[in-house]
């Protein structure tokens with residue numbers, strides 16, 4: 001029998017000028033995967049941080065097993081049996097996997113009374129192996145890929161043997177295969193009678209793995225129910241307060257002249273023989289599993305990494321981009337995938353972040369033209385539906401999804417000729433996702449050329465004029481918009497080259 005383990009009543013949390021949570025209810029039972037759903041800024045992560053002692057509540061009640069929960073920091077939360085995988089990375093890159101997993105709860109050798117590294121390493125390796133992660137416990141976290149780091153965070157939460165496991169957008173950095181692995185882990189936790197709080201913007205996940213849901217909007221409780229008795233439309237309606245227009249509003253565009261021609265581009269160890277042509281007005285999708293080399297191709301084009309071979313032509317003339325500023329000079333903009341470390345400067349205001357690439361155009365003698373700065377910020381901040389207390393608040397007070405939107409706004413505001421988007425809607429809620437798609441589609445219709453990397457199949461299929469698939473550093477297939485189907489694209493991405501149009 002499942003029983004109530006956690007009960008939250010009338011929870012409020014105020015930040016200066018913001019009611020992040022305002023009278024929230026949540027009841028979580030053992031053996032249940034409970035989806036916490038809401039738009040960017042709805043208050044989901046704030047609730048998690050109250051449960052894990054990062055923030056203190058303003059008012060309300062949190063009951064664990066019917067008794068008031070008091071935890072003032074992550075260690076006390078652990079002691080209460082609550083573990084969380086946070087939205088933002090919380091590991092120490094310079095330390096090993098073992099050191100990260102046992103941070104704060106070292107095993108002490110019973111005889112020597114010293115930290116027992118041998119046992120901790122052994123336990124860590126057992127844990128990693130049981131999750132079928134091919135990771136050595138001595139590896140430094142900085143040497144792991146994004147997906148691997150995320151799996152280690154999950155391993156860490158599991159190592160605490162918690163009764164309540166909270167996952168704040170756990171799949172945003174994972175590829176198809178790792179998502180399957182994660183589902184397996186979640187189902188096992190559930191069978192073991194744990195309670196799981198699962199935060200996600202992806203409805204396919206919610207319907208696949210969650211039993212029950214609670215919906216927040218603007219910090220307020222809106223409703224709850226059994227997932228199997230609800231529908232995507234019903235949930236969206238509760239989240240957004242209205243039903244949504246078309247999700248992938250792709251405009252019919254007449255494809256123009258070639259803008260960018262890439263010939264046999266290679267970077268030893270990452271990708272080889274990458275050739276494609278991008279036309280004005282075209283959205284060229286890149287699909288592949290994480291690690292297929294898509295991001296590396298884009299980083300090379302933008303001059304972050306150097307190429308070992310190949311030619312790049314812009315408007316038919318060969319160009320040599322050695323650093324991002326040169327790429328920007330040619331009218332190329334790049335929204336990177338890892339926005340936490342490469343995109344947004346947390347201790348800077350939204351306005352400063354958005355206008356950063358244009359700082360020279362907006363200032364004279366080192367003094368920024370405040371009015372212009374605000375105009376640019378307002379225009380693009382509103383287009384991207386950024387929700388904040390004001391344009392001059394620091395980016396670190398924004399919710400995860402709103403930080404993502406700042407990075408999008410910042411690059412789109414440069415009015416580029418070629419826009420490279422690496423997972424542009426990762427972590428962004430449904431309503432804004434539709435707005436981003438609409439906007440990109442409009443920009444393309446005006447002649448902008450777009451390279452769109454996405455691991456979300458519906459996004460690639462819905463938005464692209466043409467789709468290129470990569471697998472292990474090589475192009476494996478190309479599909480026109482009409483040819484592409486989920487099956488054929490996934491097949492090509494997993495290394496089966498016999499998709500439609502995969503053979504020439």
Ligand SMILES: Nc1ncnc2c1ncn2[C@@H]1O[C@H](COP(=O)(O)OP(=O)(O)OP(=O)(O)O)[C@@H](O)[C@H]1O
Pocket residue numbers: 015016018019020038039040041042043044045046047087387388389396397398399400401402427429
């Ligand atoms: N440290 C902080 N200082 C000030 N305001 C904050 C702080 N943390 C969060 N907020 C505000 O609280 C609100 C809720 O943010 P929260 O991060 O909980 O949203 P979320 O539901 O997790 O959204 P997302 O889907 O984007 O991750 C937002 O308006 C955010 O700007």
Ligand SMILES: [Mg+2]
Pocket residue numbers: 044045046087168399400401
């Ligand atoms: Mg969040």
